[in-house]
Amino acid sequence: MTDRALLSQQFLEAAAWGKAQRRFLAGDASDRSYDRLTKGGETAVLMDAPPGKGDDPADFLAIAAHLSALGLSAPRCLAKDLTNGFLLLEDLGDGVFARLLEADPSLENSLYSAATEVLAQLQRHAPAENLPNLSAADWAEAACFALEWYRFAITGDRIDSAAFKAALTEVITIHADGPRVMILRDFHAENLIYLPQRQGLERVGLLDFQLAQLGQPGYDLVSLLQDARRDVSRETEADMMRRFIALTGETEIGFRPKYATLGAQRALRILGIFARLCLQGGKPGYLPLIPRVWSQLQCNLQAPELSKLATICEKLLPAPTPEALHHIGLQCASFR
Structure with missing residues (x-):
């Protein structure tokens, strides 16, 4: 297990999602990636944004709060580790x-x-x-x-x-x-x-x-x-x-x-x-x-x-x- 994988698993354990099934969901042109987690009948999304790569999870949370205040649908944050660059987010589904x-x-x-x-x-x-x-x-x-x-x-x-x-x-x-x-x-x-x-x-x-x-x-x-x-x-x-x-x-x-x-x-x-x-x-x-x-x-x-x-x-x-x-x-x- 890589250091990054170990850190993400520790984050999920602390958030009570450590035993969830985990499936790669998406990646893009940046170093950021997403996994979908399934636990019983619940789902959530893990955002992995390595620090120092230009995508700050704190910025994501700040903008999400602003959008939500305007009546728009940004994912809710369920847990966070800003030091290591992890967010556990509401799963908005597959209707891309x-x-x-x-x-x-x-x-x-x-x-x-x-x-x-x-x-x-x-x-x-x-x-x-x-x-x-x-x-x-x-x-x-x-x-x-x-x-x-x-x-x-x-x-x-x-x-x-x-x-x-x-x-x-x-x-x-x-x-x-x-x-x-x-x-x-x-x-x-x-x-x-x-x-x-x-x-x-x-x-x-x-x-x-x-x-x-x-x-x-x-x-x-x-x-x-x-x-x-x-x-x-x-x-x-x-x-x-x-x-x-x-x-x-x-x-x-x-x-x-x-x-x-x-x-x-x-x-x-x-x-x-x-x-x-x-x-x-x-x-x-x-x-x-x-x-x-x-x-x-x-x-x-x-x-x-x-x-x-x-x-x-x-x-x-x-x-x-x-x-x-x-x-x-x-x-x-x-x-x-």
Whole structure:
């Protein structure tokens, strides 16, 4: 038994869940993982978030408390060991949006409508305290991952990213640098649980929100509708944009450039992250997702307001052809 496994078992013993059956539930791009525990007729979820890896369980608890106070469904904490990075959480079940939609695509509009209403509720209220607040230049810097990892993985060269960063900083400053709201960052179908036994906004269970920060109103909507892991129909994307605009008081003419800007920034960052997860993290499973993210980037860059950025991206970023993706895969785990 590893030291981590021993620590988790000791935590569960202290929480009276030591004899529960334990089954791996999920992991993600971070070092965090989840196990489902079964004890008699009860279930719970063990979150294992190793200290010093960027995901602080204390942040999870603080954000969960804020969301619950707004009438939203974050998992209740049943036991905690913040020193070693363990939480025992309420099990919200298996109604993950992504799985439900895979089984029945006709649910897309109703599920995404519920999720969009949750975003509007979150943004009607003041954000949680002490959240990070990045500048336009910080957001642009994060998108430079597209050059530092994605381009590098294909071409093998390092280039000066100053012009790229300046162009993105400019477009973010003009179109997406207004009043901040609380954003959850990874608000998408893998992190949303349908809870039909609950009422209203509580029907949407929320996960993976510990890295919440201040950001633009459209960011989480982009995360939801331009999902790196699944295709969202154009009709649903358009419907949810209209719904969000109506719920938040935005105007369509003002919101669309913001949405495209945030979508471009997010897609650029994700291209870099997925390439880095392969090259540095030894996780090639993210490579098949890159063409979808590339397509989302191209769609966002069609906005007239992003023409300068589009020209720079066309010049600097190679397309993810099958040959390019194969080349990235050959370098998997070469840069640990």
